[in-house]
Amino acid sequence: MRVKKLTVLGLYAALSLAIYAAESALPPLAPIPGFKLGLANIVTLLLLRRYSLKDAALVLAVRILLSALLFGHLLSLFYSLSGGLLSLFAMFLTGKLLRNRFSALTGAMGGLAHNTGQLAAAFVVTSTPGILSYFPLLLPAGILTGLFTGLCAGFADRFLPRQEF
Amino acid sequence: MKTPKNVITAAILITAFLLLVTAGCVLFLLAARKDSDACTAEIYQDGKRILSIPLDRVSETYTLDIRGKDGCVNRIEVRPGSIGVVYADCPDRLCVRQGFVSSPSVPVTCLPNRLVILLRSRGAADDAGPDAITY
Known part of the structure; x- marks a missing residue:
């Protein structure tokens, strides 16, 4: 990996970790496990638009590992990985299909996929089918927050200076 | 740059899918609230x-x-x-x-x-x- 690329991706990883930290300092929006804005997703979506799936996956993995070490416990690593990877692939495919237009829609698909993955992971951990009744709450929540983060990523792509490597 | 037609079609389909999921969830929640x-x-x-x-x-x-x-x-x-x-x-x-x-x-x-x-x-x-x- 070239030094410039390492530096730029490292900066993005730091940025997404900072956003994640700021968001977890806020009080929860609603008392539902797994319900949050997912602002750090803006960085993932931005990297997906500008660079490649590989680069976005790398930064996402670094962010999830570091955030689990710094703020969470071992289980939250499992939830985040499952949700994060599923959402990454969903956004990659949607972004390709839409040729990077309509970033809000890409974000919404990502939010939907994230909450699906996270709830599936929670189902595996608790092995209680009843937990699946969170789906009707978490799916629209993921779509709504995803629309917002997608919109943010679109604006960020337009206004943030681009670093080539 | 103009948006290609198939991209617009895809966007409409995705929007429809998202609306469908939301509507389904809301209906399910309303139905569960009754009993x-x-x-x-x-x-x-x-x-x-x-x-x-x-x-x-x-x-x-x-x-x-x-x-x-x-x-x-x-x-x-x-x-x-x-x-x-x-x-x-x-x-x-x-x-x-x-x-x-x-x-x-x-x-x-x-x-x-x-x-x-x-x-x-x-x-x-x-x-x-x-x-x-x-x-």
């Missing part, structure tokens, strides 16, 4: 049902402690017709913030302690047959 009279609270830990409390037969409020494998504690308060977690030693205490539930639409969950409180309406479980038959 809330006679509920049994089932407490699951690590996927196993450890307690089952018919909430409509509770006449006095009481609390009980559920202890997890690694010494985690959830204090559950049982009230006539509703149930909730009042204390937990997990880091985020989302289960406490979820408050008291009295209908089967949403369970109370404590993911760190792997505890799920689920309400099941007995009407749906026991007399699943027709309300009345006429000849």
Whole structure:
């Protein structure tokens, strides 16, 4: 990996970790496990638009590992990985299909996929089918927050200076 | 740059899909809210049902402690017709913030302690047959 690329991706990883930290300092929006804005997703979506799936996956993995070490416990690593990877692939495919237009829609698909993955992971951990009744709450929540983060990523792509490597 | 036609088609399809999912979820929630009279609270830990409390037969409020494998504690308060977690030693205490539930639409969950409180309406479980038959 070239030094410039390492530096730029490292900066993005730091940025997404900072956003994640700021968001977890806020009080929860609603008392539902797994319900949050997912602002750090803006960085993932931005990297997906500008660079490649590989680069976005790398930064996402670094962010999830570091955030689990710094703020969470071992289980939250499992939830985040499952949700994060599923959402990454969903956004990659949607972004390709839409040729990077309509970033809000890409974000919404990502939010939907994230909450699906996270709830599936929670189902595996608790092995209680009843937990699946969170789906009707978490799916629209993921779509709504995803629309917002997608919109943010679109604006960020337009206004943030681009670093080539 | 003009947006290609197939991209617009894809965008419309994705929007329709998202709207469909949202509408389905909202309808499901509205349907689940109705049957809330006679509920049994089932407490699951690590996927196993450890307690089952018919909430409509509770006449006095009481609390009980559920202890997890690694010494985690959830204090559950049982009230006539509703149930909730009042204390937990997990880091985020989302289960406490979820408050008291009295209908089967949403369970109370404590993911760190792997505890799920689920309400099941007995009407749906026991007399699943027709309300009345006429000849």
